[in-house]
Amino acid sequence: MSTIFEKSYQRSIDSLVTRFAKPAMQGATLKAWLFDDQKSRKAAEHTLQAAGVNATLRSAYKPLVHFFIEEIDCTALAAASIGYPMHEACAPNRFLLETYPLTKLVGDATVEFYATDAANSTYHVNLTYQDGHEESHQVFAPNRTHSDIDGQTLLSPTGWLNINHEGQESAERLETDLEQLFHDAIAAISAYDWGNTEPYFEELNVSAQLPFKDRALPYAEEVISLTEALHEDIYFSLLEFFQKKSGRPLGDRGLQPGQIVPEITYHAGAPSVRVSTRKLNTEDSTGPHQQLSTAQAPLFAAQILQELDTLGGEHYQAHARSGRIVHGRYIKGSDAPIMISGAQHANETSGVVGALRAAQQLITRKNAHFTISPLENPDGYELHRRLCAVNPKHMHHAARYTAMGDDLEYRSAEKLGEKAIRTKAQALTGAKLHVNLHGYPSHEWTRPLSGYIPRGFGMWTLPKGFFLVVRHQVAWTQQAEKLVDHVTRHLAAIDGLVQQNNAQIALFEKHAGETGFRIINGFPCLITADNAYSVPITLITEYPDETIYGENFIRGHTAQMETVLAAYQALQKHIKE
Structure with a gap:
């Protein structure tokens, strides 16, 4: 190991107490916005108040949500009307996104949002209580403009101080720890x-x-x-x-x-x-095996390989940077063949189980014909396991790509690495359909120090149900439409899945605006023609699985499994050449 940089920092909240909890500041009124949690802020408030300073310490991160959680009795609310600011240095819905998931935190109260067209980083909040009385509040959301690595201007949350002392008022940005x-x-x-x-x-x-x-x-x-x-x-x-x-x-x-x-x-x-x-980690974690149909957490790599081996058929493989093997199985039959893959993005784990469960069912068909490579990115998958050992509920996008740091989908023919598992599958089968099982965050995804909304991933910041992405060669447009119709009709019969979609889409639209997707039989779908793909039709699933466990995980890999089975059926019935 070689250390490049190392540093410890004094806590901003401690520095604040040291600065203001002294006799010269008695009688001052201090309002501060920090990134500290509520318990730490309240403790500092009490210390400052004991020193004669009237202090209110608020959160600089998602300040409107914290305002409702910490300062409003939401059980007594009847309605809230919230005007959110807009700023030229950010997306029009940036401050609206920051309010998520407020509408689910206020009980039965109705919440309406409107844009104020003001760039003052302040929310205008009008509250109506169940007893009829009303209140108005201004909720400040401190931000700073700054340039990023590409020279673009960003607007990012920051620390802030408002000070009133001996008749003098001042405001200043506080660069927090x-x-x-x-x-x-x-x-x-x-x-x-x-x-x-x-x-x-x-x-x-x-x-x-x-x-x-x-x-x-x-x-x-x-x-x-x-x-x-x-x-x-x-x-x-x-x-x-x-x-x-x-x-x-x-x-x-x-x-x-x-x-x-x-x-x-x-x-x-x-x-x-x-x-x-x-050095690159080359050891795999080990742990207990789970029954596939009731697996409540991601599988360990050893079980994935064991489940693959039980399928039989022909083994084929590729290699990852670490030396780990990417395993695939080819089950040969007379049906129209399908390619099944999972964990291209290794922090998206429900597809691994869904692929294996689907394969277990497909091999019971007399003429089953498919390839399966449920773990395409084993280096990323082991990193995900390592990160989840400490923070199991985090989305861990560092485990998304390979140990080379790239997305294997975008590799060229010279250095395929893990992607060779796909070229081998296509060579074995000549498949016209590839079902590629993915996932995305099950909770809000932010980059608060770089403009809040993740660059290039604005449509992925909030969950919006289980949706499908189809990329097809131009000549396969009609077949792609038939595939989506068949698969979504099948998925709509799964108890609770459409209802879950509807609930997440409604909340997404409340806090982010339109999804931009076609809704087909209750499922958001994005269908595009793209001749860059070597397989005529690629069906990509997107289940909000980063990071879910228990019954939620079971529902996730069940939906993934059913998608594979429905796609296989559609291929046989509707979209053969």
Whole structure:
């Protein structure tokens, strides 16, 4: 291991107490916005008030949501009308997105949003209570404008102080400990000499400890988590840095920097960060096997291989950077063949189980004909296992791509690596249909220090149900439409699935606007013609599975399984050449 950067930081909240809890500040009124959790802020308030300072410490992250949670008796509310600001440096719905999932936190109260067309970072809140009385509030959301690595202007949450002392009022931005840690780590990595040859490292590790506890919200999988948010912001910021360094456009998925691993944990002490390079991990975690049909958590790699072996057929394989093997099985029959794959993005785990369950059912057919490679990205999958051992409910996008740091889908023929599992499957079968099982976050995804909305992933920030993406060659338009109709009709018969979709879509539209998808038989669908794909039709599933467990996980892999089975049936009935 080689250390590139290491630093500890005084907590901003401690610095604030030291600055104001002294005799010279008695009688002052202080309003501060910090990233600290409620317990820490309340403790600091009490200390300051004991020193004669009238202090109110609020959250700089999702301030409107925290305002309702911490300052409003939502059980007594009848209605809320909320005007959200707009700013030229961010998407029009940015401040609306930050209110998510407020409408699910206020009981039976009705909530309406409207744009104020003001750029003052302030929400206008009008409340009507069940007893008839009304209140109006101004909820400040401190933000700063700054330039990103590409020179674009961003608007990001930040710390803030409003001070009233001896008749003098002042307001100032407070660069918090969280912001300092983030920017110092990115700056240190940006200044390091990485050479000019990809990959630049085996593992680039960013280990940080934050004193901010996660706060579970009383709705679905939603959690306010700055440890998760920092993981996401560090990971994607570093991808952007290396994309820029390599001369690629931001968002390019062919970049191969190596495996970037932010490991962000809770610690009650001072915030700290250490950046280091490490050897690539090559060991697989081990653990108990689960019954596939009732699996309540992602499977260990050893069980995935064992389940594959029980299918029989012909084994074929590819290799990952670490030396791990990507396994596939070819079941040969006289039906029209299908390719089944999972875990291209290894933090999307419901598809692994769904693929195996579908294969178990397909082999009972007399003429079954398919390939299955349920774990295409074993290096990312093991990283996901490692990260979930500490933070099991985080989405961990660092495990999304391969240990090369790229999305295997975008590899060229010269260096296929894991992607060779697909070219071999197509060569074995000549399949016209590839069912590629994916997932996406089951709770809100943010990058609070880089504009809040994840760059290039604005449509993925909130869950919007189980949806389908179809990419087809131009000549296969009619067959693709038949496939989607057949699959969605089949899925609509699954108890509760359409209802879940409707609920998530309604909440998405309330807090983000239109989904931009066609709704087909109750399922959002995105169908596009794309001749770049070698298989005539690719059906991509997107289940909100990052990161769910228990009955929710079972529902997820059941939906994935049923999609495969329905697609196989549609291929035989409707869309043969």
